Amino acid sequence: MNVLIYLIPIALFMGGVGLAAFIWSLKSGQYDDLEGAAWRILQDDDQPKP
Amino acid sequence: MTLPCCTLDGEYFQPFKLEGEDAARWISSAGPGLKRIEFLVPQANRPDSMPHIETGLGALAGVRSARVNLTGRRVAVVYEEGAIGPQALIDRLGMLGYMARPFDPRETGLTKDDKENARLLRALAVAGFAAGNVMLLSVSVWSGAEGATRDLFHWLSAMIALPAVAYAGRPFFYSAVNALSLGRVNMDVPISLGVLLASFMSLFETVNGAEHAYFDAAVTLLFFLLAGRYLDHLMRARARSAIAQLISLSAEGASVIEPDGARRYVPARELKAGMLVAVAAGDRLPADGLIREGDSDLDRSLLTGESAPETVKPGAKVHAGEMNVTAPITVEITAAGNDTFLSELVRLMSSAEQGQSRYIRIADRLARFYSPAVHTLAAATLIGWLLLGHGWHDSIMAAIAVLIITCPCALGLAVPAVQVVASGRLFRSGVMIKDGAALEKLAGVDTVIFDKTGTLTRGEPALVSPLMVSTDTLALAAGLAQNSKHPLSRALVREAANRGLHPVTVSGIAEHPGLGLSGHDMGQSLKLGSRAWCGMEETGEDVGLLEFAFRRGGNAPVLFQFEDRLRPDAAKTVAALQDMGLAVHLLSGDREAAVRRVAEAVGIATAVSRASPQAKLAYVDALGKAGKKVLMVGDGINDAPALAAGYTSMAPSTASDIGRTAAETVWMGESAAAVANAVKVGRRTQRIAKENFILAVGYNVLAVPLAMAGLVSPLVAAVAMSTSSIIVIANALRVGLGRTAEPGSTRPGADTAPGRKPLRDAA
Incomplete structure (x- = not known):
């Protein structure tokens, strides 16, 4: 059972990273335009800007 | 530039x-x-x-x-x-x-919504993180962790769950404390009690090294409930922001003439009595006043519902919201801000709102019975166990288990989940519901009252007679009408464009307010306007049509007749509403003949004409007092008090600001089918919400005896609560199935961009 000493902190750390990533994405405005984001992925934006 | x-x-x-x-x-x-x-x-x-x-x-x-x-x-x-x-x-x-x-997001109050949104999402994320981790630890305990390992896991769960409950549970705790301090009970009271008791009992058990801890139940519960709360908020914020935008777009101002003759643009709210304002043809009046210079015609349809413009001369009293159609005028403001006709209507509205009893949402109605019931059950369990000779510890555990299992997790989701799916669906078809209560009220409606101008009709006239008119005549008349902003002139030009005609270029055009237009073409004089202006005899009878006569040189005059055309699907909507068992009335400020025509065309038997704003309010009030649940549908400034007085109300997005603000539901697009559609979706939503309640309460009825018997282990509690939540959500998604959008109902935003073609080529 000694392995738990590593595993539990690792599990909590990974969960914490996920939570931090979510809060960051929320702060940086990625949930502001859900409709637009769905369409942006379909756009051809690889042409150079005029 | x-x-x-x-x-x-x-x-x-x-x-x-x-x-x-x-x-x-x-x-x-x-x-x-x-x-x-x-x-x-x-x-x-x-x-x-x-x-x-x-x-x-x-x-x-x-x-x-x-x-x-x-x-x-x-x-x-x-x-x-x-x-x-x-x-x-x-x-x-x-x-x-x-x-x-x-x-500026601050001016529309949208930032507040955004902040609340982010706060709920953060709480949801924290609860989700805690639920995931605690659940992992709990699964290990259920699968047989013992002794020191189990204690370690319980302590870890406590360290994750307690801060998470303290953080993510705040929206519920605040709301519960609020309700209790007002002497009321809402759903958040049993929620808060359940979550807090589960946490403290589990902490107590952990300290004593006991077998059962309910940390997982406490955080999963919060997670599901926050999801419901977030959905509810999302729905309200979406509609509010759409309506706030409509309103902030039409924020108006006026061109004020300074004593030295200079002109300065002033926002409407900064206008003061005594200022002189220049109002161009085609502009709306920014405030009440007296005309100082210029003859013109005013379109008063937003105020009175009358579709025919009225001729005005210097000295005439004019009101904010009227549109100046023929010639520029100068108006001296006599009242601005609080003294206008508009603010009189606002006062009527607020008194109408006060007269209405506050609507109690279905979830809160249920909470009134639910909370006392579960608290009595918990107390009964405690006493029962004590009487049966169990110790204090076991008895209190059993009572707390009852409170945990009855914590209305599925109940908290039952209504928001259905309403958010339904409102999302209505939103996509262009109907914006301000909140969940409006959706519930739509389901209960038994009488629908329509306003005429701008609501059942488009609010803009179209040529109906003569249909067989020579192309020359129409092209000439359109050429003359081209330069005028009079609604009938615009209708003539539109008609010519629809028939593919190019208006003839006419020289020497002059507009004579109250009479009509004159001009020349190839040596012949042209006249377009009232019968008298073109030398036609008046006939006494009023058929409810608007008229423009046209005379070319010495020829006999041609009479164009116009009608305020019905919105598409108006008759079908009225029929659909009547099929649903609703009484439909027509309540208009327009002339009797015009009202009768429309009432006959759409099939409404009860029609009232020449109704003032006060009369409209009284009419709706009287029906409300007689126990009817009235859906008022209107657009004008004159409808606003009636909209506020109705059980619930709808307005098209073309309505006046005050109308859109007063209405609980706003629809976009031309078609009137949105009204029947909204009622239909409202009823369906209510049915599914009730099913959800039955499912959620049914779960409790099954689980409570188990809890009272002390058979609910943390595993049973976790499984029971998660499955009931998932079943309720799955049932809610049924609202989105099947077709509700009527053929002919328009896409959202169709009215802001009529017939717009893809713009990709232009990019």
């Missing part, structure tokens, strides 16, 4: 003009030498407007970035200070075919 009117598939509009002093409040700093400004762009309602606007603005020298928010129909632009100004950005957007207005 002055630009001509910008065109958007034939729609003309004037680009917004920034006034020097005002601009600063919209601009914020975005780094050294960079400025940021946001615009509202209502026509950016299609996915291809994103690249169109972004590349169009990005091509300007000095623009660092432009980003469209499609949900909010906004553009945020970062530009180099000095290289380009906000006005150039607005003009560019105008050239691309978008009407743009600088926008």
Whole structure:
């Protein structure tokens, strides 16, 4: 059972990273335009800007 | 730089003009030498407007970035200070075919919604994180962890769960404390009690090294409930922001004439009595006043419901909201702000609202019975166990288990989940519901009252007679009408364009307020206007049509007759509503003949004409007092008190500001089918919400005896609560199934961009 000493902190750390990533994405405005984001992925934006 | 009117598939509009002093409040700093400004762009309602606007603005020298928010129909632009100004950005957007207005999120109160949104999402994320981790630890305990390992896991769970409950549970705790301090009980009271008791009992058990801890139940519960709360908030915020935008777009001002003759643009709210205001043909009056100079005709349909314009002369009293149609006039403001006709109506409205008993949402009605019931059950369990000779510890555990299992997790989701699916669906078909209560009220409606002008009809006349008119005559008349803003002239021009005719260029056009237009073509004099103006005899009878006579030289005059056309599907909507068992009435301020015509055309038997705003209010009030649940559908300023007095209300997006604000539901697009559609979806939503309640309560009925018998282990509690929540959500999704959108109902935003073609080629 000694392995738990590593595993539990690792599990909590990974969960914490996920939570931090979510809060960051929320702060940086990625949930502001859900409709637009769905369409942006379909756009051809690889042409150079005029 | 002055630009001509910008065109958007034939729609003309004037680009917004920034006034020097005002601009600063919209601009914020975005780094050294960079400025940021946001615009509202209502026509950016299609996915291809994103690249169109972004590349169009990005091509300007000095623009660092432009980003469209499609949900909010906004553009945020970062530009180099000095290289380009906000006005150039607005003009560019105008050239691309978008009407743009600088926008400050603070002024519409949208920031508050956004903050609340982020707060709930953060709480949801914290609860989700805690639920996931605690559940992992709990699964190990259930699968047989013992002794020191189990204690370790319980301690770890406590360390994760307790801060998470303290953080993520706040929305419920605050609301429960609020309700209790007002002497009421809402759903948040049993929720808070359940979550807190589960946490404290588990902590107590952990300290004593006991077998059962309910940390997982406490955090999973919070997670599901926050999901429900977030959905509820999302729905209200979405509709509110759409309506706030409609309103902030029409914020108006007026051109004030200074004593030295100079003209200055002043926002409507800063107008004062005694100022002289120039009102161009086609503009709405910004305030009440007296005409000082100029003869004209006024379109009073928003105030009185009357579709025919009225002739006015200097000295006439005019009201805010009326449209000046024929000639420029100068108005001396006699009242602004609180003394206008409009504010009189606002007072009527607020008294109408006070008279209405507060609607109690279905979830809160249930909470009134639910909370006392479960608390009694818990107390009964405690006493029962004590009487049976169990110790205090076991008895209290059993009572707390009852409170945990009855914690209304599925109940908290039952209504928001259904309503958010339903309102999302209505939103996509162009119907914006202000909150869940409005949706519940739509389901209970038994009487529908329509206003006529602008609600059942489009509010703009169209030619109905003669249908067989020579193309020469129509082209000449349209040529004469082209320069006038009179509603009938515009209808003539539209009719000519519909038939593919080019209006003849007429020389020497003059507009004679109250009479009509005159001009010359190839030596012949032309006249268009009232019967008397063209030398036609008046006939005594009023058939409810609007008329324009046209005379060419010495020929016999031709009489054009116009009618305010019905909205598409108006008759079908009325029939559909009657089929649903609703009584339909027509309540208008217009002349009797015009009202009768429309009532007959759509099949409404009960029609009232010449109703003043007060009379409308009294009519709706009387029906309400007689126990009817009235859905008032109206658009005008004169309908606003009646809209506020109705059990619930709807307004088209073309309505006056005050009408849109007063109505609980606003629909976009031409078709009237939205009214029947909203009632139908409302009823369906209510049915499914009730099913959800039965499912959720049914779960409790099964689980409570187990809990009272002390058979609910943490595993049973976790499984029971998760499955009931999932079943309730799955049932809610059924609202989205099947077709509810009527054929002919229009896409959202169709009215802001009529018949708009894809703009990709133009980009």
